[in-house]
Amino acid sequence: MYRTHTCGELRMEHVGKQVTLAGWVQRVRKMGSLTFVDLRDRYGITQLVASDQDSKELNDIVASLGREYVIQAKGVVEERSSKNAKMDTGDIELRLMQVNILNKSVTPPFTIEDNSDGGEDIRAQYRYLDLRRNPLRKAIELRHKMGIEARKYLSSIGFLEIETPFLIKSTPEGARDFVVPSRMNPGQFYALPQSPQTFKQLLMVAGYDKYFQIVRCFRDEDLRADRQPEFTQIDCEMSFVEREDILQTFEGMIKHMFKTILGKEFNEPFLRMSYADAMEYYGCDKPDIRFGMKMHTITSLVQGAGFSVFDNAQYVGAIAAPGCADYSRKQLDALTEWVKRPQIGAAGLVYIKWGADGIKSSVDKFFSPEKVKEIALAAEAKEGDLVLILCGAKKKMQAALGALRLEMGARLGYRDNSVYAPLWVTDFPLLEWDDQTSRFYAMHHPFTAPKPEDMDKFYSNKKEDLELVNANAYDFVLNGTEVGGGSIRIHDSNVQERMFEVLGMTKEQAESRFGFIINAFKFGAPPHGGLAFGFDRFCALFGGQETIRDYIAFPKNNQGRDVMLDAPSGIDDVQMDELFIKSTAPVK
Ligand code: ASP
Numbered sequence: 001m002y003r004t005h006t007c008g009e010l011r012m013e014h015v016g017k018q019v020t021l022a023g024w025v026q027r028v029r030k031m032g033s034l035t036f037v038d039l040r041d042r043y044g045i046t047q048l049v050a051s052d053q054d055s056k057e058l059n060d061i062v063a064s065l066g067r068e069y070v071i072q073a074k075g076v077v078e079e080r081s082s083k084n085a086k087m088d089t090g091d092i093e094l095r096l097m098q099v100n101i102l103n104k105s106v107t108p109p110f111t112i113e114d115n116s117d118g119g120e121d122i123r124a125q126y127r128y129l130d131l132r133r134n135p136l137r138k139a140i141e142l143r144h145k146m147g148i149e150a151r152k153y154l155s156s157i158g159f160l161e162i163e164t165p166f167l168i169k170s171t172p173e174g175a176r177d178f179v180v181p182s183r184m185n186p187g188q189f190y191a192l193p194q195s196p197q198t199f200k201q202l203l204m205v206a207g208y209d210k211y212f213q214i215v216r217c218f219r220d221e222d223l224r225a226d227r228q229p230e231f232t233q234i235d236c237e238m239s240f241v242e243r244e245d246i247l248q249t250f251e252g253m254i255k256h257m258f259k260t261i262l263g264k265e266f267n268e269p270f271l272r273m274s275y276a277d278a279m280e281y282y283g284c285d286k287p288d289i290r291f292g293m294k295m296h297t298i299t300s301l302v303q304g305a306g307f308s309v310f311d312n313a314q315y316v317g318a319i320a321a322p323g324c325a326d327y328s329r330k331q332l333d334a335l336t337e338w339v340k341r342p343q344i345g346a347a348g349l350v351y352i353k354w355g356a357d358g359i360k361s362s363v364d365k366f367f368s369p370e371k372v373k374e375i376a377l378a379a380e381a382k383e384g385d386l387v388l389i390l391c392g393a394k395k396k397m398q399a400a401l402g403a404l405r406l407e408m409g410a411r412l413g414y415r416d417n418s419v420y421a422p423l424w425v426t427d428f429p430l431l432e433w434d435d436q437t438s439r440f441y442a443m444h445h446p447f448t449a450p451k452p453e454d455m456d457k458f459y460s461n462k463k464e465d466l467e468l469v470n471a472n473a474y475d476f477v478l479n480g481t482e483v484g485g486g487s488i489r490i491h492d493s494n495v496q497e498r499m500f501e502v503l504g505m506t507k508e509q510a511e512s513r514f515g516f517i518i519n520a521f522k523f524g525a526p527p528h529g530g531l532a533f534g535f536d537r538f539c540a541l542f543g544g545q546e547t548i549r550d551y552i553a554f555p556k557n558n559q560g561r562d563v564m565l566d567a568p569s570g571i572d573d574v575q576m577d578e579l580f581i582k583s584t585a586p587v588k
Helices: 056-064 120-125 134-156 197-205 243-262 275-282 329-340 369-378 394-411 452-458 463-467 493-502 507-523 535-542 573-578
Strands: 018-031 034-041 044-051 070-079 092-103 179-181 189-191 210-218 230-239 271-274 315-321 350-355 358-361 386-392 422-426 431-434 439-442 473-478 481-488 528-534
Touching (some): 018 044, 034 056, 034 070, 034 092, 044 070, 056 092, 134 535, 197 210, 197 230, 197 528, 243 473, 243 481, 243 528, 271 275, 275 394, 315 369, 329 394, 386 394, 431 463, 473 528, 493 507
Parallel strands (some): 271 422
Antiparallel strands (some): 018 070, 034 044, 070 092, 210 230, 350 386, 422 473, 431 439, 473 481, 481 528
């Protein structure tokens, strides 16, 4: 037997017992006549101790130990003379009798400690060493627990976990596909699924009315910050449901996960907000509602006073930052520079300071003191607050003000990662017009049903009508992050065909790309709907972290590369020939 206990297990009750531990040497330090070894495994760290009085053989072995050596240590558990309250095993130590070196280690390229001295690149290259560190171990354990709890909950209410294929047909709608050449079908390619969307709908047609799967998805997108080309979803679908059934079922799952994993109970139903309100009051479709500081449209209130910047703007909006009336000139200048950055894109910033000594603004020349106060009140400001105003093109400035709101919220400490504010956002537009390609795209995906009351507009050939069609779609948003999204689906083959037509496909194109699903809908497709959660991000949020990378055992870097494997990489000519492919990439 390699070990009788783990390195995180021994306590006072074990004092006097002879035990054997196995693990990695974290560090060795000599203090007077004693040598201490910290031995680490997945479960914790236990202090081992040898004395100069012990045998020479034992002392020689202990002296030869290097960082990350794998050893087996036999000894007797003793009470420590100086206890360490910070360690779970800090009351005891293991008085060594025997040490076996199971494997040596070369010196690791960075320290395996909570705060490692290794930079991101080197840690990615030696991911298996990075994974030995506590923060990553905790992240991976949390992920495991979240998967288990989701499975337990869904299974307890009758869901079946069903696997769907990874080698599928390329359907260029949505993100770009990763493709896989088929050796047995020269010149033909599979695609890796961007999600199991069509399969789960076919499972509904097949009668499996409650489906889920914790499943890998693949999207060949330009990598924005903290996106992975392969990521995991908790993917779900149900039949004979309306939106309300879906929201309640999955609110139940989320609450179960909060309770079992974080010990947090949500007794009230999650808040709900329409897409239109989210844009109006938060400037984005995934509001962070951990704090207020709502946006207010003040366009009509401020226009007509002769201040041309406002008068010429399509939109003027304001927020009130609590307690910030004492912002200095310098702070305001810095904030102005912040909103002028290209990512935010505002032309400037107008402010109103509501101090104890009265109200001052950067537009006092144009507005009477009463009017300035009226504007401040419209932004829901009170004494002590700073009102920040942006103006310009509506969509762009709503987004800019939304970003400013988040920035101020962060500065004011309102975005505490241990606080959770869940939200359903509903009633998204069905379609998005793209000027460049001069066509509509599905805002969610082409299987999303229009709202029944918008059916007339859905069949209209006018762009203005189609733009107004709402979708029976919903997102689950947690702390300003979209964690899940889904919709009630189209289940009528005629409506589905109309959808492809609206998206600019000919009948033939729709038939060749999606004929399988249009056809399936002719064989008694039940009304159905579902959603999918971004599992990696869900885990990161539960872990109180911003980035998903720590929650994936072997992630890719920002360029979509696995630096440990050095992938992607070229393949040799024989393999290329076998697959009937040729590269046109420039030779490096
Ligand atoms: N398949 C969708 C997605 O990946 C989710 C859904 O509609 O269920 O976003």
